[in-house]
Amino acid sequence: MGLHYVYIIYSESFDRFYVGETVDVAGRIRQHNTGFYEGSSTKYANDWSLYLSIRCENRIQALKLERFIKQMKSRKFINKLKEDSELVNSLLKRFSE
Numbered sequence: 820m821g822l823h824y825v826y827i828i829y830s831e832s833f834d835r836f837y838v839g840e841t842v843d844v845a846g847r848i849r850q851h852n853t854g855f856y857e858g859s860s861t862k863y864a865n866d867w868s869l870y871l872s873i874r875c876e877n878r879i880q881a882l883k884l885e886r887f888i889k890q891m892k893s894r895k896f897i898n899k900l901k902e903d904s905e906l907v908n909s910l911l912k913r914f915s916e
Contacts, residue, residue, distance in 0.1 A: 822875065823842055823875045823876075823877060823880070824840065824844050824872050825838065825839070825873045825875060825881050826839055826844045826848075826869065826871070827869075827870045827871040827872075827888070827901075828848055828851060828861075828867040829870040830861075830867050830868075831868075832864050837860065837861050838888045838889050839885065840878070840885045844872050848867055848868070851867045852865045853865070871897070873900075873911070875914075876911075876915060879916060880911065884910055884914050
């Protein structure tokens with residue numbers, strides 16, 4: 820299993836963040852902006868841009884980190900992740916196998 824990324828995108832028109840995981844961040848953002856995911860909350864906007872990308876060791880770590888960030892349900896927490904690389908590193912350690 821190769822590298823995976825947890826990505827956080829932001830839509831100015833929708834004023835929302837979205838958290839996901841992928842092996843191809845740029846490709847995934849393109850998909851969100853073209854309505855590829857019909858059932859997703861991202862379908863309501865087409866101006867999603869990358870806010871933060873976090874490199875993970877594998878998909879399992881990425882899924883654990885993605886779930887944790889989503890459970891926080893907090894803009895403050897997402898902003899803190901962008902500002903504080905030590906917080907990101909400690910979470911990556913916590914969710915490593």
